[in-house]
Amino acid sequence: MKTQEVSKVSDIDWKYIQANIRCQAWRGYKAGAYARQELRDIEQSLWTMVERYLEDFTPERATFKTYIDMIVSRALARILDTRKTAFRTPPGGPVVSLTTMVDDPDGGPPMELSSALSLEDRDRAIGRETRSEEAVFEEVEAFRVVFAELPKHQQELCKQVMEHGRIATQKQSGMTRRAFHSMLQDIQQRFIDAGITPPRDKRWK
Numbered sequence: 001m002k003t004q005e006v007s008k009v010s011d012i013d014w015k016y017i018q019a020n021i022r023c024q025a026w027r028g029y030k031a032g033a034y035a036r037q038e039l040r041d042i043e044q045s046l047w048t049m050v051e052r053y054l055e056d057f058t059p060e061r062a063t064f065k066t067y068i069d070m071i072v073s074r075a076l077a078r079i080l081d082t083r084k085t086a087f088r089t090p091p092g093g094p095v096v097s098l099t100t101m102v103d104d105p106d107g108g109p110p111m112e113l114s115s116a117l118s119l120e121d122r123d124r125a126i127g128r129e130t131r132s133e134e135a136v137f138e139e140v141e142a143f144r145v146v147f148a149e150l151p152k153h154q155q156e157l158c159k160q161v162m163e164h165g166r167i168a169t170q171k172q173s174g175m176t177r178r179a180f181h182s183m184l185q186d187i188q189q190r191f192i193d194a195g196i197t198p199p200r201d202k203r204w205k
Contacts, residue, residue: 012054013064013065016064016065016068017050017068017072019193020068020069020072021043021046021047021050021072022043022195023192023193024046024072024073024076025039025042025043025046025076026039026192026195027192028042028076028080029042033080033083034083042076042079045075045079046072046075046076046079049071049072049074049075049078050068050071050072050075053071054071139196142194142195142196143191143196145194146190146191146194146196149190150187150190154183154186154187157169157173157183157184157187158187160172160173161184166180166184
């Protein structure tokens, strides 16, 4: 079997690549690895990595989607590792201790830096954004839309898992473990594709 000519645009599933990049970049943001305004830069960096290694794809070694998954995940890991290294050695000089005494902005006596920092300051410093009520509302609405689009049996499955747990629901459903787990993954992927972080509740693990 000859190597697939991936250089031909017609042979490449660009929509899958785009969805994969957006999904991985969004996961990094939701994990607190970078701020939301950096999403576009992260996506662009991932695109660059995909384009660099796309021509090396050979169908004998892996499926196209598996190959893209590997490139994007490794590229994101490399980006995050680079950012961690930069964070450990900040270009701006030595890190200021939170116990450093600073002037009170309201005119009071000096206070420790940790007392002067707001939650917003902390979130900006670690690359996170404080979620506004509007952002929370948008995610709730997005969840409702995706949930409403699920087949009725999957909606009922979600309710049963949250109420009784994964193991009990699987036994009651009569499905094999593999089929049950596959359906849960499919449901979670629907929410991920919509930009919604799947629940971290252990009942879904």
